[in-house]
Amino acid sequence: MKISIARPRDLADSERARWRELQKADRALDNPFLSVEFAVAMDRLRDYVRVAVVEDAGKIVGFFPYERHGFGVGKPLGGFLTTCHGLIAEQGVQLDAKALLRACKLNVYDFDHMVAGQPTFAPYESDVRPAPVMDFTAGFEAWLEQVKANSPKNLKTVRYKERKLGREQGELRLEWASADPEVLRTLLAWKSDQYRRTGRVDRFAQPWIVELTEQMHAERSTDFAGVLTMLYSGDVPVAGHFGLRTATTLVGWFPAYDTEFARYSPGIVHHLQMAEAAAAAGLLMVDMGKGGKEYKDWLKSGTLHVSEGRISRPSPAAAVHWMGRVPLNKVRTIVLDRPSLYKAADRVLKGYGRMRSALQHEPAVKETTGAR
Incomplete structure (x- = not known):
């Protein structure tokens, strides 16, 4: 097989069409983070984005998008922002993974949301994790019955809060696929506040991530689009979500809500209405991504699987990378896999977030003459 390297933006129309064809031919690849549109958008914003084009007997049989960082360190496209990566290829195609890295000029490649079981990467999988999904293949009502079976108490409580919110704050209305950039800004402001409040790094403090989100919001084609939903109580926005979709799958990305309405659990109310x-x-399908929140367990009606792993070629850079990354990855996996540890870590981060917020709002001490 022949492997050539290009920037996604430089792919010809015929190559982009082939990418879409390969993606649609395999249900396991039905994820917008694997779409050519996402790769091209990332390439506009990040100089280190590349794609390996794989040919067999003159025919393109696969595409492998990736990021090439310093010292030949490879990362999945979008890194920590995305919840799915892999080789977009004909079913059954298997490459020599280390030969692929060599062609990509990579010494090491870490993955943690790889489409599980891909022949090229399966030998290097160290763990496989479930990613809960809302599956509407049998219809919305069938999904709702599954949610009820998962936890009738949770569903009853959320429906009660939904009615209470509408009764006390104004009739509820969900806007699907809003094109209003001001609505997006409202959602991102809530999300930034959530990151800071819970001790996380504010992703939207990075201008390129804001620009990426805005570009994705402007994408509206049959095969790929950004989908912004917002739940209103009366005329007031209370909870929303921004994600990406293919023709058939929406992927969860940035959910958030106005904390003024927290007593009504507006985030979960929104998710139920967004599902409908x-x-x-x-x-x-709505892919909610692996790990994290308990609400995913009772909203799910199926699972996909993603894998974690690492491929490396013998080199000093790969050895240094292993020493710095592998222990951290193992700790993160252990925490995410155990609800009690996840809750404890979450409490620590939220405490840090409250302390950081308090310090940021504390009046500055005035300097006196001679103060240092």
């Missing part, structure tokens, strides 16, 4: 709107729009 997604099914009505013809989508077959």
Whole structure:
């Protein structure tokens, strides 16, 4: 097989069409983070984005998008921002993974949301994790029945809060696929506040991530689009979500809500209404991503699987990278896999977030003459 390296932006129309064809031919690749549109958008914003084009007997059989960082360190496209990566290829295609790295000029490649079981990467998988999904293949009502079976108490509580929110704050209305950039800015402001409040790094403090989100919001084609949903109580926005979709799958990305309405659990109320709107729009699945929140367990009606692993070629850079990354990855996996540890870590981060917020709002001490 022949492997050539290009920038996604430089792919010809015929190559982009082939990428879409390969993606649609394999249900396991039905994820917008694997779409050529996402790769091209990332390439506009990041100089280190590349794609390996794989040919066999003159025919393109695969695409491998990646990021090439210093010292030949390879990362999945979008890194920590994305929840799915892999080789977009004909089913059954298997490459020599180390030969692929050599062609990409990579010494090491870490992955943690790889489409599980891909022949090229399966030998290097160190762990496989479930990613819960809302599956509407049998219809919205069938999904809702599964949610009820998962936890009738949770569903009853959320429906009660939903009615209470509408009664006390104004009739509820969900806007699906809002094109209003001001609505997006409102959502991102909530999300930034959530990151800071819970002790996380504010992703939207990085201008390129804001620009990427805005570009994705402007994408509106049959095969790929940004989807912004917002739940209103009366005329007031209370909770929303921004994600990406293919023709049939929406991927969860940035959910957030106005904390003024926290007593009504507006985030979960929004998710229930978003699920109904997604099914009505013809989508077959909402991928909620692996790990994290308990609400995913009772909203799910199926699972996908993603894998973690590492490929390296013998080199000093790969050895240094292993010493710095592997222990951290193992700790993170252990924490995410154990609800009690996850809750404890979450409490620590939230405490840090409250302390950081308090310090940021504390009046500055005035300097006196001779003060240092």
